[in-house]
Amino acid sequence: DTGVSQDPRHKITKRGQNVTFRCDPISEHNRLYWYRQTLGQGPEFLTYFQNEAQLEKSRLLSDRFSAERPKGSFSTLEIQRTEQGDSAMYLCASRILAGEGDTQYFGPGTRLTVL
Amino acid sequence: AQSVSQHNHHVILSEAASLELGCNYSYGGTVNLFWYVQYPGQHLQLLLKYFSGDPLVKGIKGFEAEFIKSKFSFNLRKPSVQWSDTAEYFCAVNDANAGKSTFGDGTTLTVKP
Numbered sequence: 296d297t298g299v300s301q302d303p304r305h306k307i308t309k310r311g312q313n314v315t316f317r318c319d320p321i322s323e324h325n326r327l328y329w330y331r332q333t334l335g336q337g338p339e340f341l342t343y344f345q346n347e348a349q350l351e352k353s354r355l356l357s358d359r360f361s362a363e364r365p366k367g368s369f370s371t372l373e374i375q376r377t378e379q380g381d382s383a384m385y386l387c388a389s390r391i392l393a394g395e396g397d398t399q400y401f402g403p404g405t406r407l408t409v410l
Numbered sequence: 411a412q413s414v415s416q417h418n419h420h421v422i423l424s425e426a427a428s429l430e431l432g433c434n435y436s437y438g439g440t441v442n443l444f445w446y447v448q449y450p451g452q453h454l455q456l457l458l459k460y461f462s463g464d465p466l467v468k469g470i471k472g473f474e475a476e477f478i479k480s481k482f483s484f485n486l487r488k489p490s491v492q493w494s495d496t497a498e499y500f501c502a503v504n505d506a507n508a509g510k511s512t513f514g515d516g517t518t519l520t521v522k523p
Contacts, residue, residue, distance in 0.1 A: 326509060337414070337500050337513030338454075351508060386454070390509060399511065401446075401454040 299402035320389030416514035433501035442504040
């Protein structure tokens, strides 16, 4: 396994459209995190899963955002009725609960541009 | 709530100069501290981390950081930078339970050859 992968790497969409991103974590990593990064800022936490359970959602995650991890492996992040303010890099990270402690491994991100 | 402050937004150094990037955090509980690096066009990579024990931690590529609990600081240092260190550096603190990270806004380091 070479690391966390995300698809697509880039997405351009028109305002009002729905988009879905996928994250494949490192195999056997129990926890999966989603972050959003805008220009000039550090990543901001959105939500995280332990296996298939979504344990926490940030207040940044409006009702238009939904995330799933149905089988405890890959995860999807969907944004409905996109707005220009949703333009950002969406990062996924995973970690294992034992062995390496608190270390998260980040994917390359999906860059979303909303026109 | 956790917060992380990185003092320098952009640092420009010549090769062989010494580097120190400041990071202060605010959090009332047990924290784990991290520095990440993002090279141009690449994703976030872990430079080093502090969980417990020796407050001086050494990471990859000659970087080190010192955790000073009384100052809520975790500054990153390197004695002699190289052109290849040009990148964006992020300090982060983790909630020890949930493991979610709070990041600073990053410091862009430019090393002139």
